[in-house]
Amino acid sequence: MSWMPSGTVYGTLLNFRSEVEALTAQMHQPPYKAPPKAPVLYVKTANTWSAHGAAIAVPGRVPEVEVGATIAMVMGDAGCVQGYVLMNDLSIPHASFFRPPVKFKCLDGFLGIGEHMLPAAGAGDPSDFALEVRINGELTQSVDFSQMVRPADQLLADVGEFMTLRQGDVLMLGCDLGRPLARAGDRIDITARGFGVLSNTVVAEA
């Protein structure tokens, strides 16, 4: 039985330095007008959850989907992290981050979820995590979590300032720049040491 979240799954935008640098020139322009102060979060609703191995259907109007490979924290009790899990946060590519990304990120099946949770005890420092993305076997992205803007502890503290993450809730560490694109027929494999592999295939919606 694959691991599945029991709580709300939150994603984090702009938590990698290169992501922020790529937008720096725009941050003081409309519509943003200023760089973000608090963590920028979004929700991946339960209809998006796909198990490891599942085929993810993409509507015909969407030629390519963006792969948001990341590792997420799973909350235990009393605000502690219980463990970590691989995630494949798919999006319809979008250039503007002004409005909430529901229609780009909350399509059915658009969140691949790792088969196992790696318990926090023994997982080490999340800033030492690294993952690789392969599409049809070819390496397309390497993510080094030492490049996070807010390391895991600080992200938790800054989110906790305005909302409580409850037991079972999930918070992604963020997706770096250079997100690969995938299309119907592609197989996406995300691997990280200690986590194994999260594989999903993209199929055209029937």
Next chain:
Amino acid sequence: MKHARVIHQGVTQHAVERDGRLLLDDGNLVSENAVTWLPPLAPTPRPRTILALGLNYADHAKELEFKAPEEPLVFIKGESTLTGHRQFTRRPAGVQFMHYECELTVVIGKTAKKVRRSDACDFIAGYTIANDYAIRDYLENWYRPNLRVKNRDTCTPTGPWLVDAADVADPMTLALQTAVNGKVTQAGNTKDMIFDVPFLIEYFSSFMTLQPGDLILTGTPDGVVDCRPGDVVVTSIEGLGELINTIEQ
């Protein structure tokens, strides 16, 4: 029928309204002051999807100096922001502008995927009231309205009742209002929504499957004012009751 979910003598249970009182599932008939009110929603096997509309009344969009949107402006809330009738909502120290938003809330009744608007009412279990508080000091133009504004603990009182869809003849002609300390500060009618309930069900279900217990908060009309600690805020909708909330420091 009007359904509630309450804690009575330590037991969480479903109840229905009976002659102004609560008939609990355990058979007790109690006054509405004898219980702790929870959101009137049965637990769901997976976390419920809570969709909320911004700028869905033309007058409110104008009030906030936005032109009316061409497609729904929607954001999502986590369940930790919900609280019940007669509960308290915290105003953080030092903020300048915290306002209520009285919203007709649709509770989905069965799995809804690619539903046509003409069939939408078949997928509605019923309706409740949500008070979708916002703290405008925290607005930022990144995925706006951002979660720091809209996903705070206890900042979405919901209830008191889930009223069966069969008991609401037309959800698009309901008067709604908010009173702060007894003075009416917001008044509107669901007929003035830009995107009506059947449209919203068609729109969302075109790309995301909705499940029983999922919520759609349909936006608020003109007339939001700052609320201070101690203020009693009553959001009410015709036929759905009065949702009472108190601001605390």
